[in-house]
């Protein structure tokens with residue numbers, strides 16, 4: 001696929017999945033007991049190895065090549081920023097930054113979020129900020145269970161607190177996520193069309209440059225951090241161009 005020619009997810013599903021509410025109820029009523037893999041436990045320990053135990057935590061969940069993680073670490077130098085992705089290949093591709101220019105307050109770790117989120121919760125840790133930027137949409141109707149809000153791990157996410165932010169190029173995804181979070185938090189959860197003036201991730205830049213509408217859901221879940229979610233510096237010139 002050529003650059004700036006990416007497509008909006010196509011789906012036979014045009015609105016919130018009619019099985020989502022029942023699925024959420026099921027996930028709320030039955031604890032998710034899948035055992036945590038040892039490799040993810042080790043990755044979890046690694047992700048906190050350089051943390052001083054005091055700095056507020058930011059999680060960039062599904063960080064891909066990590067450009068957003070780097071920008072977040074630059075924007076919040078007093079936070080410990082953790083970029084997690086399951087793809088070692090993507091994590092290794094964090095161009096254009098040489099290792100020496102990677103901020104010291106971040107760590108990249110390869111792990112499965114399904115385990116990592118639960119490990120954070122079991123350790124009693126809370127996040128100041130929690131980013132879920134352009135998660136895989138899984139737009140087929142039968143793939144609801146692969147979308148994060150349709151997965152049994154989902155109830156763990158709001159329990160981690162922080163300013164939670166998701167961005168997507170699929171309207172149904174943000175509608176479903178808002179519906180699901182609203183059910184868990186017991187309050188309305190707004191979302192908005194988002195103009196990405198300074199794209200935070202390669203996917204965001206690609207979708208924006210393809211003329212797509214982007215959607216953003218950002219909601220504070222008792223983080224105690226009062227800065228607005230968009231206190232980000234402009235990226236360096238030609239940042240994110242690949």
Ligand SMILES: C[S@@+](CC[C@H](N)C(=O)[O-])C[C@H]1O[C@@H](n2cnc3c(N)ncnc32)[C@H](O)[C@@H]1O
Nearest residue numbers: 062063064085086087112113133134201202203
């Ligand atoms: C569409 S990409 C978006 C990457 C990046 N946030 C961006 O916007 O450029 C989704 C990312 O989520 C990661 N991912 C999907 N499922 C995951 C899981 N269970 N654990 C960790 N990472 C996962 C994928 O490897 C991929 O890098």
